[in-house]
Amino acid sequence: MDAIIDLLQQNALMPRSDMARLLNMSTEEVEAAIAKLEADDIILGYKPVINREKWGTEKVTAVIEVKITPERDGGFDRVASRIAKFEEVQGCYLMSGGYDLLIIVEAANLRAAAAFVAERLSTIDAVQATATHFRLKTYKENGTFHHFDVSSERLSVTP
Amino acid sequence: MSIAIAEHIKGIPRSGIRDFFEIVQSMSDVISLGIGEPDFATPWHIREAAIYALERGRTGYTSNLGLPRLRRSISDYIQKHFGIRYEPLSEILVSVGVSEAIDLALRALLNQGDEVIYHEPCYVSYAPSIVMAGGVARAVTTRADEGFILHAEELEKAITPRTRVLMLNFPTNPTGAAMDPEELEKIAAVCVKHDLVVLTDEIYSELTYEGRPHHSIATIPGMRERTVLLHGLSKAFAMTGWRIGFACAPAELIEAMMKIHQYSILCAPIMGQDAAIEALDRGEQSVNGMRREYEMRRNFIVSSLRDMGLDCPSPRGAFYVFPKITSTGLSSRDFSLRLLHEKKVAVVPGPAFGSGGEGHVRCSFATALDQIKIAMVRMAEFCRELKA
Numbered sequence: 109m110d111a112i113i114d115l116l117q118q119n120a121l122m123p124r125s126d127m128a129r130l131l132n133m134s135t136e137e138v139e140a141a142i143a144k145l146e147a148d149d150i151i152l153g154y155k156p157v158i159n160r161e162k163w164g165t166e167k168v169t170a171v172i173e174v175k176i177t178p179e180r181d182g183g184f185d186r187v188a189s190r191i192a193k194f195e196e197v198q199g200c201y202l203m204s205g206g207y208d209l210l211i212i213v214e215a216a217n218l219r220a221a222a223a224f225v226a227e228r229l230s231t232i233d234a235v236q237a238t239a240t241h242f243r244l245k246t247y248k249e250n251g252t253f254h255h256f257d258v259s260s261e262r263l264s265v266t267p
Numbered sequence: 268m269s270i271a272i273a274e275h276i277k278g279i280p281r282s283g284i285r286d287f288f289e290i291v292q293s294m295s296d297v298i299s300l301g302i303g304e305p306d307f308a309t310p311w312h313i314r315e316a317a318i319y320a321l322e323r324g325r326t327g328y329t330s331n332l333g334l335p336r337l338r339r340s341i342s343d344y345i346q347k348h349f350g351i352r353y354e355p356l357s358e359i360l361v362s363v364g365v366s367e368a369i370d371l372a373l374r375a376l377l378n379q380g381d382e383v384i385y386h387e388p389c390y391v392s393y394a395p396s397i398v399m400a401g402g403v404a405r406a407v408t409t410r411a412d413e414g415f416i417l418h419a420e421e422l423e424k425a426i427t428p429r430t431r432v433l434m435l436n437f438p439t440n441p442t443g444a445a446m447d448p449e450e451l452e453k454i455a456a457v458c459v460k461h462d463l464v465v466l467t468d469e470i471y472s473e474l475t476y477e478g479r480p481h482h483s484i485a486t487i488p489g490m491r492e493r494t495v496l497l498h499g500l501s502k503a504f505a506m507t508g509w510r511i512g513f514a515c516a517p518a519e520l521i522e523a524m525m526k527i528h529q530y531s532i533l534c535a536p537i538m539g540q541d542a543a544i545e546a547l548d549r550g551e552q553s554v555n556g557m558r559r560e561y562e563m564r565r566n567f568i569v570s571s572l573r574d575m576g577l578d579c580p581s582p583r584g585a586f587y588v589f590p591k592i593t594s595t596g597l598s599s600r601d602f603s604l605r606l607l608h609e610k611k612v613a614v615v616p617g618p619a620f621g622s623g624g625e626g627h628v629r630c631s632f633a634t635a636l637d638q639i640k641i642a643m644v645r646m647a648e649f650c651r652e653l654k655a
Contacts (some may be wrong), residue, residue: 126640128562129570196461229560265301265613267391267440 112141113151117251120154135230157252161245169198169214169243170221173207174229176238184208187234196224205237279398281621282391287603291613298642299613300630303440305505307560309542310553312631313504316545317538323551325537331529332521333513334540335360340547341513345498348472349483351491356517360525361543365470365499365512366392367528369434371582372466372495372514373400375523376432384425385434386417386442387621390468393434394621408623411591414580415444415623419453426461433463435484436472441620441629442589443582445475448482455487465494470512472584473503473554476562479583485515492517500539502586503554504546509539531602561586564632564639571643572630575650586633591616593626595653603628609652610645 115127124142124242128135160167176187184202188209192200199212211229216220225240246254284301286520291297308314338355338456346352353359362368369392370632373383379401385393389407394404407425409415422433435454437446446454458465465484472481485494499512512526528534546553565582572579573592579590592602599616633641 111559114559115563126567129567130636132566132570167299253312262302262304262306263288264291264297264299265284266303267282267284 109145110143112138113145116142116151116154136153159254161248161254167214168218169212170213170225171241171243172213172225172229173239173241174209174211175238176208176232176234177236178208179234187232190232191229194224194228196221196228204257208235210249273399275398279395282616287615288617288642290604291607294607294611297607297611297613298633298638298645300634300639300642301613302631302633303587304507305502305557305633306365306558306635307505309504309509310546310550313506313546313550314347315541317542320541320588321538325541327460327537329361329534329537329540331525331534332359333535334537334544337361337540337544337547338543339581341515343481344547345496345515349469349486349496351479351483351486351496351515353496353515354518355552358515358521358529360514360521360528360542361515362499362512362514362528363510363532363535364501365468365497366396368495368497368499368514368524369393369396369466369468371399371524371527372394372497372516372520373402373432374527376400376464376522377402378553380414380429381431382429383432383434384426384430384463385424385437386415386439388439388617388624388627389436389621390440391620393436397434399573401504402432404432406622408621409442409444410416410506410623411442411580411589411627414451415439415442415455415589416446416581417594418450422454423457423461425526426457426463430461432466433458434436434466434468436468437480438584440471440585441587441615441617443585443587443623445479445583446482448487451482451484452487455484456488460487463493465490466497467494468497470497470499470502472498474558474561474586475584476582478500481584495520500543500546503557504550505557506539506542506546506548509536509542511535511539511543518565561632564634564636567636568630568632568639568643571647575647575648584630588630590630591627597653599625599628606646606649610649612642612645612649 111131124138125135128138178184196213196215197211198214201210203210230238338359341359342353373396377400380403380405383397384405386409397404405425408422408590409417429615467484475481484490485496495512495516496513500506568588569579569581577590582588599618601614602616614628614630617627
């Protein structure tokens with residue numbers, strides 16, 4: 109199972125017949141294993157890794173540190189799920205350290221992101237404070253490099 | 268004027284690989300399965316450690332035997348992974364790749380006319396190294412149907428009163444053969460009986476598959492005192508260009524090898540030695556990751572070659588497959604040349620690795636999977652067209 113997950117993490121679109129050859133399995137076995145990972149909610153989805161600079165989109169991404177007051181019943185979970193449900197929120201993590209939630213927000217533009225923080229996030233009762241950081245450039249995302257600078261000068265035949 | 272070249276050098280043939288390389292170099296868009304080095308760059312943490320060492324100005328000569336700190340790392344690494352201990356101060360020499368260590372050991376051991384037995388098909392440098400050290404090279408041909416392992420009986424048949432050294436290389440380039448402990452014990456018994464020194468090139472020892480462990484002949488009782496264990500960083504750590512190898516052997520032999528090394532090389536480059544410390548101390552995870560990747564590619568290439576109707580045993584180690592191509596009706600050389608010209612895929616003809624290589628070609632899977640995939644599609648077309 110781990111080997112299949114590793115391969116999917118490298119390239120979720122790899123043909124299942126190739127995966128079968130790599131893992132000494134049959135294509136049917138690979139398909140069944142992936143179906144099971146999906147059915148068991150171990151694999152929740154597949155997303156492309158996008159180079160936003162080339163895409164030329166106006167969208168902005170902000171990383172927001174959020175301090176919240178936990179509740180007597182449910183701790184951080186209820187507030188976290190309330191925040192996570194906003195469409196703009198792409199990621200939401202409970203963190204150790206100086207703040208509680210780290211959320212990743214994608215908005216149509218800077219103004220929309222600011223409005224989300226000011227009008228949606230900060231107005232939640234349990235939210236004590238926020239610190240918003242905007243992404244300027246992506247170098248590596250989900251294990252994929254965005255700016256390749258690799259040269260290979262291997263000889264074509266060596267002993 | 269023509270410069271007279273020494274007779275013993277004139278007599279050494281050029282490497283068959285070199286000829287082939289020159290043809291490949293003259294063509295464009297070739298996918299090469301002919302490369303005997305990892306396609307991975309050296310893991311970043313190792314490169315980063317080397318950069319740090321350079322920043323601190325570590326750019327000088329080192330002790331002839333190599334940095335003491337590196338020799339301690341080698342000693343610990345060999346003890347952990349091979350189960351045998353060598354004394355860092357007197358029993359380990361850091362060389363410029365395993366190739367130099369082989370040369371040093373042969374020159375330190377051989378008198379003119381002494382014989383050295385090695386198994387073929389094998390790495391291209393063994394026979395010339397023996398000859399250049401004044402020895403006589405005696406090949407024992409290993410057989411495909413026996414997994415290219417060396418049998419004690421075959422070894423014993425090749426021994427003469429002049430035989431001094433046995434050279435071993437398991438896992439083997441180009442066949443991927445590996446030896447089980449029982450077979451190694453029989454070889455060891457023959458070596459003890461005939462008082463042979465063993466040079467064992469174990470450069471591929473980390474790259475064994477299906478979870479099978481590597482066994483070194485040096486660990487067999489009675490062998491440590493007559494064995495030179497040769498290893499290096501090139502293959503498992505993807506560090507070919509750093510040129511760091513090492514020899515572990517009894518102190519008196521290391522001392523003799525050091526004399527030659529000291530006057531010819533002085534020391535291995537310090538940049539490589541600093542990188543090697545990081546690799547040996549903290550590189551295990553990187554090696555494991557690369558091994559997993561090689562194993563998957565091995566599975567892929569073996570199953571693809573079998574689908575083409577080629578007889579291709581799954582190699583137990585290293586990163587080469589050595590399929591039999593006689594069913595195509597072509598010689599190794601014709602197969603390789605036609606595949607290169609008609610489909611632009613480079614493989615190395617088996618006879619480049621000596622006797623027993625005819626009828627085979629070597630395909631390296633130290634090549635990115637997307638390249639291997641294209642190569643396999645083209646090779647399958649080639650084989651289909653040959654049958655048509």
